[in-house]
Amino acid sequence: MVFKLFGSPLSRPTLRVAHILKEMQVPSEFVAIEVSAKEHKTAEYLKKQPFGQVPYIDDDGFVLFETRAICKYIATKWRGQGPALFPDPSDLKATALFDQALSIEYSNFDNTAINIALEKVYKPKYLDKPTDEALLVEQVRKLEEKLDGYEAILSKQKYLAGEYVTLADLYHLSFGSFITEEGGLTLLTNEAKHPNVSRWWKDISSRPAWLAVKGGL
Numbered sequence: 001m002v003f004k005l006f007g008s009p010l011s012r013p014t015l016r017v018a019h020i021l022k023e024m025q026v027p028s029e030f031v032a033i034e035v036s037a038k039e040h041k042t043a044e045y046l047k048k049q050p051f052g053q054v055p056y057i058d059d060d061g062f063v064l065f066e067t068r069a070i071c072k073y074i075a076t077k078w079r080g081q082g083p084a085l086f087p088d089p090s091d092l093k094a095t096a097l098f099d100q101a102l103s104i105e106y107s108n109f110d111n112t113a114i115n116i117a118l119e120k121v122y123k124p125k126y127l128d129k130p131t132d133e134a135l136l137v138e139q140v141r142k143l144e145e146k147l148d149g150y151e152a153i154l155s156k157q158k159y160l161a162g163e164y165v166t167l168a169d170l171y172h173l174s175f176g177s178f179i180t181e182e183g184g185l186t187l188l189t190n191e192a193k194h195p196n197v198s199r200w201w202k203d204i205s206s207r208p209a210w211l212a213v214k215g216g217l
């Protein structure tokens with residue numbers, strides 16, 4: 001049975017999984033979930049994803065949700081078919097640095113970038129709700145400060161976990177590109193303020209697999 005990705009074309013986490021499928025050259029079928037009709041909150045859907053969120057996958061009967069777990073599963077199952085997106089598990093220190101990079105993305109980037117995406121784009125453009133300007137300013141300031149930490153790391157190495165691109169770098173693309181391209185923010189592209197972040201961002205956001213999926217599913 002073909003690998004199935006159940007998600008929404010409007011969902012950036014769904015795009016994250018589609019990107020890794022493309023990186024690893026995995027044939028797949030996309031099944032659109034009608035989020036506007038609350039299909040992801042039905043009893044049937046909750047059996048697959050108990051938190052009522054998109055996306056989830058079904059790989060020949062194996063169901064998995066949470067995008068980071070899904071991406072790691074794909075990069076592991078098809079390792080060798082595409083780029084190695086995480087270090088060899090027998091390399092203790094490289095794996096520890098990879099885990100560190102994963103935590104950096106999750107704890108220093110994801111939540112703030114989502115809040116910015118919500119206030120700057122989703123609320124005014126898709127939800128017909130006013131932006132909380134004070135919250136937006138605060139979140140942009142917070143992310144800018146976090147990027148000082150990124151700059152310190154990326155001034156010493158090419159990617160967040162070392163000299164090779166990993167899933168930890170690529171997880172930034174879904175919301176990073178959203179706040180940059182749809183939100184018009186220059187946080188990730190400001191060469192004067194964060195030259196190495198900007199160099200890193202240019203590198204990961206120009207990957208052919210990302211360019212192939214970022215326009216939509």
Ligand SMILES: N[C@@H](CCC(=O)N[C@@H](CS)C(=O)NCC(=O)O)C(=O)O
Nearest residue numbers: 011012013052053054055066067068
């Ligand atoms: N941590 C989850 C986040 C998924 C997520 O936030 N999905 C959003 C769509 S972009 C959603 O389904 N939101 C509906 C809800 O939380 O009720 C993952 O990485 O899979």
